[in-house]
Amino acid sequence: MDTKKVISGQTETEIWDQIEADLLSDPSLLQYQAEINQSGTTIYLDIDVDLGGGFEGGFELTSFTAPLLKDTAFRFALHHEEFLDEVGKFFGMEDLITGYREFDSKVVVKTNDLSKIIQLFDDVELRTVIQSLDVFRFYIVSESNKLKLVLEIEEAITDHLRLKEIYKVFHTVLKKITF
Template sequence: MDTPRTFSADTEAALWQQVAADMAQEPDLLEYTANLQQNGHTIQLDIDIDMGGGFEGGYETTTFTAVVPRPVALRFALHEQDWIHELGKLLGLTDVELGYPELDAAYIITTNDKEALRALFSDPAIQQTLLKYQEMRLTLAPSHHEDDSELYLTFLKEQAILEPEQLQEIYHLLYTLLQQLAPTSVAAVPLSNLQA
């Protein structure tokens, strides 16, 4: 795997000018990885497209991942509401409601602190972005479900998003959440290879 590209800027607009220009130079965006650094936070963008072949089906994903500096007690997972998850709720899967009717209807939401998550998602702009990209998974959890591992904020969509404007909207969502979760400016945390 190639070394990820790294882009750094003081403003989101300047950062995404760099990313958009770089993406425009790529003839085939089958794999694209970039570390996006802004004001002490690093968010890694991964786009992966496998066309499949023969009898194998292909897949595509867009993932944004950021290390969240400790200590943060909040943990959560949001994923799309579908018939499989509805069945899971009938069989006992715990789903909390945050009191935001559209979000509650769109997602299965699990958390260890309902009120903290409600406050985190209180901005209408955050809610609008979550609703725009519904078929996804957004988590704040340790890697590999270990209590002592690093904490990651992760957005995963099983679709390759190739438009810089859409990618910037998702980046803005994660960056806004990161600023709330880790409001103090910290040194940029480089992400190691997150492939397990």
């Protein structure tokens, strides 16, 4: 799909009925882009699959991105803990402890406000979804003096139920940061 779809709805059900129909209409989907407008927020969904060729390996990526409409000094970066993170921690790499045992064992946390991270992820369902992701980055970034919330997952997620579950987490974190 070469064009970005604009999907609007007052409820999550209205939005996901449209996305589900799109995803089910093309089972061999290689690219999908949507601007999702819900409850005064705009979230960009991008699913991209590059099959590679020859000696190229290809890649898969699903990302959610949203502008932060409120300026904040709060920053964080989360990613799935891997073997190299254990080595990095031995040499002093930052990995803050939230107190959520399973989350802390599976996710590397970097932030300038640990108490805010603890509040953001106080919901066990949010933590469960995030810690279930294999290779991901979830962070706030400043580009051209504008803040964005970004979740990148190195997998093409086309299962609409799983994608909706991840969207709910992203939307919830976005609302907690901006409102």
